[in-house]
Amino acid sequence: DAGVIQSPRHEVTEMGQEVTLRCKPISGHDYLFWYRQTMMRGLELLIYFNNNVPIDDSGMPEDRFSAKMPNASFSTLKIQPSEPRDSAVYFCASSLPGPQARLFFGSGTQLSVL
Amino acid sequence: AQTVTQSQPEMSVQEAETVTLSCTYDTSENNYYLFWYKQPPSRQMILVIRQEAYKQQNATENRFSVNFQKAAKSFSLKISDSQLGDTAMYFCAFDRTGNQFYFGTGTSLTVIP
Numbered sequence: 072d073a074g075v076i077q078s079p080r081h082e083v084t085e086m087g088q089e090v091t092l093r094c095k096p097i098s099g100h101d102y103l104f105w106y107r108q109t110m111m112r113g114l115e116l117l118i119y120f121n122n123n124v125p126i127d128d129s130g131m132p133e134d135r136f137s138a139k140m141p142n143a144s145f146s147t148l149k150i151q152p153s154e155p156r157d158s159a160v161y162f163c164a165s166s167l168p169g170p171q172a173r174l175f176f177g178s179g180t181q182l183s184v185l
Numbered sequence: 186a187q188t189v190t191q192s193q194p195e196m197s198v199q200e201a202e203t204v205t206l207s208c209t210y211d212t213s214e215n216n217y218y219l220f221w222y223k224q225p226p227s228r229q230m231i232l233v234i235r236q237e238a239y240k241q242q243n244a245t246e247n248r249f250s251v252n253f254q255k256a257a258k259s260f261s262l263k264i265s266d267s268q269l270g271d272t273a274m275y276f277c278a279f280d281r282t283g284n285q286f287y288f289g290t291g292t293s294l295t296v297i298p
Contacts, residue, residue, distance in 0.1 A: 119284060121284065127285075162230065174222075179229075179230075
């Protein structure tokens, strides 16, 4: 398996623009997670899905953030409109459940909002 | 709520020496999983080692081993024969159910040649 695949690797945009981050989890993994990493706040869980269904989105900062998982092999995280404080590295990770649980991370998207 | 504490923001070690990174956690659960992840400058998050709380034996992976003290809620990582490639941020993580991973704030380790 190629692992968790994220795109783009880098994204530079201007304040107010829409940003869409993409993720392909490892095939067969039931859980998909979106994390945000900043120096100030470390790794924050934004949202996670189980079998394509959003389970906990309490970490989503505000209504400008939304995430979807239309099928088992694809998820998006959208920010609209983007703000400079959204600048961070966004990670997608997937996992099997229960005793086999361990996070496999994608390579992350470095987002810079100017 | 579960919390994970890494009290050493930065550490350094001489190449070929041994270093131990500390991690404590707080939970009322009896069954859970603990992890150490490594994040080198490439920013890729890499699983180093995993421990199941119901197993008393400490996990080992080559030069990496843990000291798991369940009663003390302590989960330290020992790196033996440190190599330059071990330079990275190291994150301790706790998982209760297989879908709720909590991370510490990380320890930045520098291996000095």
